[in-house]
Amino acid sequence: MSTIILQEALNYLDIFREYVVDNDIPTAIRGNANYLAALGLSTYTEILGGLYCGDLRGKEKDLNRHYKPFIKEFFHPDYMEVDRDLRKDHLDGKK
Helix, strand or coil: CCCCCHHHHHHHHHHHHHHHHHHHHHHHHHCCCHHHHHHHHHHHHHHHHHHHCCCCCCCCCCCCCCHHHHHHHHCCCHHHHHHHHHHHCCCCCCC
């Protein structure tokens, strides 16, 4: 795995903010495209998780490696509680 240097991460976050925060999500919300906004936010969470873990290759398919660690670190603890409740009720998308 290649390591991301700080300047690359900061540059990536500037680009991310410009396109996502200032454009993509507000546009989806204004267009009443709620599912598109939710999918975008989930995808962006995965991308930020890769950045947080120092791996933007996108080859790692295990959500426990990028997505969940990012959520645990930066989201309110209620998000993980919802995840536990969904798994308990067998609503986690697994068959």
